[in-house]
Amino acid sequence: xxxxxxxxxxxxxxxxxxxxxxxxxxxxxxxxxxxxxxxxxxxxxxxxxxxxxxxxxxxxxxxxxxxxxxxxxxxxxxxxxxxxxxxxxxxxxxxxxxxxxxxxxxxxxxxxxxxxxxxxxxxxxxxxxxxxxxxxxxxxxxxxxxxxxxxxxxxxxxxxxxxxxxxxxxxxxxxxxxxxxxxxxxxxxxxxxxxxxxxxxxxxxxxxxxxxxxxxxxxxxxxxxxxxxxxxxxxxxxxxxxxxxxxxxxxxxxxxxxxxxxxxxxxxxxxxxxxxxxxxxxxxxxxxxxxxxxxxxxxxxxxxxxxxxxxxxxxxxxxxxxxxxxxxxxxxxxxxxxxxxxxxxxxxxxxxxxxxxxxxxxxxxxxxxxxxxxxxxxxxxxxxxxxxxxxxxxxxxxxxxxxxxxxxxxxxxxxxxxxxxxxxxxxxxxxxxxxxxxxxxxxx
Numbered sequence: 001x002x003x004x005x006x007x008x009x010x011x012x013x014x015x016x017x018x019x020x021x022x023x024x025x026x027x028x029x030x031x032x033x034x035x036x037x038x039x040x041x042x043x044x045x046x047x048x049x050x051x052x053x054x055x056x057x058x059x060x061x062x063x064x065x066x067x068x069x070x071x072x073x074x075x076x077x078x079x080x081x082x083x084x085x086x087x088x089x090x091x092x093x094x095x096x097x098x099x100x101x102x103x104x105x106x107x108x109x110x111x112x113x114x115x116x117x118x119x120x121x122x123x124x125x126x127x128x129x130x131x132x133x134x135x136x137x138x139x140x141x142x143x144x145x146x147x148x149x150x151x152x153x154x155x156x157x158x159x160x161x162x163x164x165x166x167x168x169x170x171x172x173x174x175x176x177x178x179x180x181x182x183x184x185x186x187x188x189x190x191x192x193x194x195x196x197x198x199x200x201x202x203x204x205x206x207x208x209x210x211x212x213x214x215x216x217x218x219x220x221x222x223x224x225x226x227x228x229x230x231x232x233x234x235x236x237x238x239x240x241x242x243x244x245x246x247x248x249x250x251x252x253x254x255x256x257x258x259x260x261x262x263x264x265x266x267x268x269x270x271x272x273x274x275x276x277x278x279x280x281x282x283x284x285x286x287x288x289x290x291x292x293x294x295x296x297x298x299x300x301x302x303x304x305x306x307x308x309x310x311x312x313x314x315x316x317x318x319x320x321x322x323x324x325x326x327x328x329x330x331x332x333x334x335x336x337x338x339x340x341x342x343x344x345x346x347x348x349x350x351x352x353x354x355x356x357x358x359x360x361x362x363x364x365x366x367x368x369x370x371x372x373x374x375x376x377x378x379x380x381x382x383x384x385x386x387x388x389x390x391x392x393x394x395x396x397x398x399x400x401x402x403x404x405x406x407x408x409x410x411x412x413x414x415x416x417x418x419x420x421x422x423x424x425x426x427x428x429x430x431x432x433x434x435x436x437x438x439x440x441x442x443x444x
Contacts (some may be wrong), residue, residue, distance in 0.1 A: 002162060003027050003049065006070065010053065013077045016160055019084070020056040020094060024291070025049065026153040030146035033121040035129060039144065052067045052334030053077065055084040056093060063087050066333035080284025094314045097159045102288040105165045110194040112168045123145040123203045124172055132176040137214045142175035142186065146202075147231040148200035156332075161293035169284065170196050173204055178213035184422055187213025192424055194282050211301060212366070215410065216388075219397035222388060222440040224424045227306070228362035228438045229403055230355060232391070233419065235365045236428035242380075242407060243274070244372050244426065246302060247309075249316025249338045251375060258378030258408055259307065267307045268411050269349060274302035276311070278341035285341040285425045290329035296341070299325050313338040344427040348416035352430050355417045357392035362390055363438050365403060376409040402439040410436070 005023040013030040031045045032360075043328045052066045053076065063083035067076045105111035156162040173190035188207035191200040225354035231239060251257040259267065276285050278296035289295050292314055303309055310320065313328035316338050329339040356364070369383035381404040387394045410433045417430040 003152060003154045004162070005160065006073070007154045010051070010073055010077060011156050011158055012054075013074055014055065014081070015076075017081055019081050019382075020059070020095065020158050022054045022155065022157045022292075022334060024036060024052040024332075025331045026052075026332060027152040030147065030148065030149040031116070032119055032122060032143045032145065033118060033125050034143055035122070036126045036132075036143035037141050038121065038126065038129065041121065043122075044338055045118070050332045051076070052332050053080050054336070054439055055080040056333040057081065057084040057087070058095055058307065059087045059109070060091055061085065062090065062093050063100045064333045064335045067082045074296050080360075083115055086144065092315055092319045093185070093286045093317065094318050095157060095159060096161060096294055098316065099421075102163055103279065104288065105167065108165075108286045108288065110165075110286050112170070112195040112197075114196050116148040116170070117195065117377065121148065125174075127298055128172060128174040128202035128209075129176075129204040131203045132174055133208040134206075134309040135178075135210040136215065136216060137178045137180060138176050138210050139184070140177040142177065142188075144174040145172070147171045155289070155291070155293055157293060163289050163293060165288050167287075168193070168194055169197050172199060174200055174209045176209050178210070178217055180217050183217060184284065185213050185216035185218065186218070187211065192284055194286070196285060198282060202407055216385060216397045216399065219385065219390075219399040221400050222398050222438070224331065224365075224437070226435050227438050228389075229433045230357050230359065230364045230432045231364045231428075231433070231439065232364065232386070233421065233428060233430055235368050235384075235386075236431040237424070237426045238368055238382075238430045239407075239410070239431065240274075240345060240426040242334040242375070244311065244340045244343050244413070245375055246378075246407070247307065247311050249310045249312040252310050253319050258376060262307050263310070265307055266305050266412075267408075268305040270305040270417065272305045272414055273300065273346040274301055274343070276325075276340050276343045279317065280342040280422070281420065283342040284411055287341065290326045291328035291336055292324070294326040294328065296322055297326055299327075302345075310435065311338045311340055317336050340425065342422070342425065342427070344422070345416055345419040345429060345431070347429050350417055352417045352419045355415065355430060355432050356389060356394060359389045359432075360391060362389040363387075363398065363403070366392055372402075372404075374405070380407050398440075402440045403436050404439065405433065405436040
């Protein structure tokens with residue numbers, strides 16, 4: 001039986017009990033291979049189908065349930081409806097009452113129908129690791145991993161919406177260790193894409209992982225001071241992720257965001273634009289509709305530096321007396337939270353080289369460590385490694401540093417390069433923050 005038919009059957013069962021509900025079904029097929037030092041460590045292949053139901057009683061009470069048992073759906077429906085009837089009242093519960101035409105998986109380019117086998121994945125993992133190990137300073141490997149997943153999604157509601165789409169995801173990563181004498185450094189690289197042909201070649205992933213490890217050899221400590229800090233694209237993603245959390249409707253409702261009073265305020269420099277686009281062609285988080293059946297649309301959350309909106313689902317929007325931005329995401333049990341899709345900072349008008357050339361003395365961050373973001377007040381402090389910049393040139397590798405500041409100050413002093421590429425949910429060009437405290441391990 002197709003998952004569309006399963007969803008229809010569940011909706012009919014719920015209608016017989018005169019209740020409102022939404023049904024989400026995820027049918028997942030995944031295969032993955034991991035290896036280390038040319039030996040396969042694990043091969044995994046799984047298929048599962050998860051049904052999630054949100055039942056709504058009397059328009060104000062909701063309960064959630066999930067099951068993998070497709071043979072006793074009547075019992076599951078009765079159980080979640082009974083749970084909803086006994087749930088506490090919440091006047092902000094709401095659900096979409098309409099559904100327009102939405103784009104297909106093919107329109108978005110998120111489904112690759114190529115057949116991928118375990119042997120294909122073994123070859124990819126082996127190639128990426130061997131490519132990294134070929135460098136003379138690479139002395140060990142933490143392993144290589146390659147995977148393929150196909151997820152078929154259905155959302156159906158008692159109010160009449162029914163939608164489905166399919167998405168494929170390919171991933172490849174490798175991590176290796178460079179060493180000289182008693183020093184060792186780790187370098188890794190990865191890629192993820194909806195289409196196999198969009199993946200970076202495994203040879204290039206291996207070379208990049210090796211390069212990152214080797215370039216960190218002979219790293220030095222630096223003195224504590226205030227410096228301009230440039231975040232490589234991969235590190236800059238973490239700032240975009242922190243921004244997404246700060247404007248998430250759930251955090252605004254709970255008063256736990258340092259940006260809670262900054263709607264329609266100038267948060268960034270006027271050249272900064274930040275976009276969330278679930279319709280991004282071939283985007284890893286692209287989708288034709290959100291978790292509540294709201295047809296996907298692009299949102300400009302920051303325009304000319306001004307914060308335009310929060311990331312909202314129907315519940316958070318209703319609680320804040322606003323309109324949903326179509327950013328609902330459903331868990332496997334049909335619970336809903338607002339979340340970004342493909343969130344990115346648009347390109348600036350300066351090249352990476354020009355960004356570096358402007359710095360007389362500063363720090364170029366390539367990797368961040370730890371969890372040092374206080375979302376309530378914006379305080380930011382993270383371990384980091386990278387390179388020192390002198391007279392507009394990247395000079396030597398540095399380690400054992402901590403970069404610290406306040407996200408609000410950092411956001412207002414951002415300059416972005418024009419080197420944006422997409423890899424994953426959050427993306428950014430190279431970013432420069434005009435000044436941050438950089439704590440080193442040497443005495444002043």
